[in-house]
Amino acid sequence: MGTVGSPAMYSGPSFSPREERLVVSIADPRTRMRDLWITQPLLSANSRLTFDPGDELNPRWTPDEKWIIYTSTQNGPRNIYRKLADGTGEAQPLLRSEESLHVEDISPDGRFLVFNYYKGQDEAHLALLSLNGERKRTPFPNTQSREDSGRFSPNGRWLAYRSLDRDESRIFVRGFPLVGGDAGSKWQISDRGGNQPQWRADGKEVFFLIGNTLMSVEVNSEGASFSAGTPKPLFSVNIEEEQRRNRYIATGDGQRFLVVLRAPTSVETTIAARVNWQAKTFRQ
Numbered sequence: 001m002g003t004v005g006s007p008a009m010y011s012g013p014s015f016s017p018r019e020e021r022l023v024v025s026i027a028d029p030r031t032r033m034r035d036l037w038i039t040q041p042l043l044s045a046n047s048r049l050t051f052d053p054g055d056e057l058n059p060r061w062t063p064d065e066k067w068i069i070y071t072s073t074q075n076g077p078r079n080i081y082r083k084l085a086d087g088t089g090e091a092q093p094l095l096r097s098e099e100s101l102h103v104e105d106i107s108p109d110g111r112f113l114v115f116n117y118y119k120g121q122d123e124a125h126l127a128l129l130s131l132n133g134e135r136k137r138t139p140f141p142n143t144q145s146r147e148d149s150g151r152f153s154p155n156g157r158w159l160a161y162r163s164l165d166r167d168e169s170r171i172f173v174r175g176f177p178l179v180g181g182d183a184g185s186k187w188q189i190s191d192r193g194g195n196q197p198q199w200r201a202d203g204k205e206v207f208f209l210i211g212n213t214l215m216s217v218e219v220n221s222e223g224a225s226f227s228a229g230t231p232k233p234l235f236s237v238n239i240e241e242e243q244r245r246n247r248y249i250a251t252g253d254g255q256r257f258l259v260v261l262r263a264p265t266s267v268e269t270t271i272a273a274r275v276n277w278q279a280k281t282f283r284q
Contacts, residue, residue, distance in 0.1 A: 001256065004041045009034075010260050012246040016061045016085075019251060022258070023049070023059040023068055023085075036070060038085065049087055058103040058246065061085070063110045069094065071103050078102060080115060080129070095129055095137065104150040106131070107176075114150035114159065124148045126161060149196050149245070152176065153203050153221050160189075160197035160206055171197050171208050173219070173226055189217050189228040196245065201252030212236050214248070214257065238262050 009027035011034065016022070022041060025034040036049040036056045050056045054074030061068060062082075069082045072091065080095040080103055095101060100118040104126070107113075111132050116124040123146035130136040140147060145165040152159055159176045162169055171194035174186040193210045200207070203221040206228070207214060213236050218229040237259050239247045248259040 004258065005039060005046070007263050012058050013249055013258055013260065014059050014061060015249055015251070015258075016065050017063055018065070021065075021085075023061065025057045025059065036068065036083075038068075038087075047087060049083060049085075050091070052091070060103055060106050062106055063108055069103055069106060069113060071101060080113070094131075095135060102148075104148070105152050107152045108154060108156045112152075114152065116148040116150070123164070126150050151197050151199055153199050154201055155203055155221060158221050158226055160199065162195055162197065169193050169195060171195075171206070173206070173221075173228070175226070185226075187226050187228060189219070190215070190231055196247060198248070198250050200250065200254040205254055207234075207250055207254070207257075209239070209247070212239050216254075 004022070009029060011025045011027070013022055013024040020040065022039045024037055024039065026037050027034045033053065033055045034057050035051065036059050037046055038049055039046045049068060050072070052074045054072050056070055056072045059068050059070040065085060067082045068085050069080065071078050072081045074081070074091065075096070077098055078100040079093060079097060080101050081091045081093050083089065083091045094113070097117070102116045104114045104116060111130065113129040113131055114126060115129060116126050118124055126140045126147045128138040145163045147161055147163050149162040150159055151161070157176055158173050160171060160173045163172050170188055171190040172186045172188050189206060190208060190210070194208045194215070196209050198207045199205070204218060206217050206219050209215065214234045215231045216234050217231040220227045237248070238261050239259065248257055250257050
């Protein structure tokens with residue numbers, strides 16, 4: 001349908017809840033360090049949100065569109081910060097750790113943040129951070145596999161995520177909160193691979209990637225228990241390869257997708273002309 005902005009090293013795009021604005025990381029081509037920018041695609045207006053020398057990535061809007069919560073290396077390790085979306089004030093730390101912390105998603109009521117964390121070179125695991133009152137950190141229960149890409153359902157009752165076990169990637173959904181009710185249950189919704197789950201705004205569809213193919217599966221997330229149909233391919237996209245995480249987002253109606261595409265490779269050609277070749281060849 002079109003492009004948003006000029007070619008750049010983009011990552012982690014995120015729509016505001018009303019889909020009027022977009023926050024995205026843009027890397028400096030020389031240093032490879034990223035800063036956050038907010039754009040209004042319909043107005044072709046852009047404003048830079050972060051200016052520190054650290055690397056800023058994985059931005060997400062709070063439901064009231066007041067804050068941007070993101071991952072930053074401004075004080076060393078990748079930790080979690082927030083900054084007012086209007087650009088005023090300084091960045092505020094939400095969770096500091098010697099671990100590497102990566103923002104995933106914010107619950108629809110704004111009470112919880114899901115993130116993944118690394119301990120040294122260990123594999124990623126998911127955890128929750130309460131955003132109201134005390135910043136309480138809660139790990140996922142019974143996590144034996146690598147888990148990341150957590151996404152809350154629109155009604156806040158379910159959490160979709162990727163699980164990687166023995167190099168096999170799958171998309172699962174489990175109940176939320178993580179205690180009581182269906183919290184101990186989980187449903188596998190991809191049968192052969194899967195990355196980067198996203199919910200449609202009405203909670204009736206989940207999207208995910210298998211390689212460069214965008215997949216869709218119809219789900220029922222409104223009842224007392226969760227159920228899912230059979231995944232089907234929608235279309236293939238030429239996704240940029242360097243960083244495969246957070247490569248696309250869907251609009252609320254599930255009819256349009258914003259995708260970080262691999263830029264077409266330019267092929268430089270030259271034409272060399274040789275003059276007076278006949279004179280040179282046939283000169284006696």
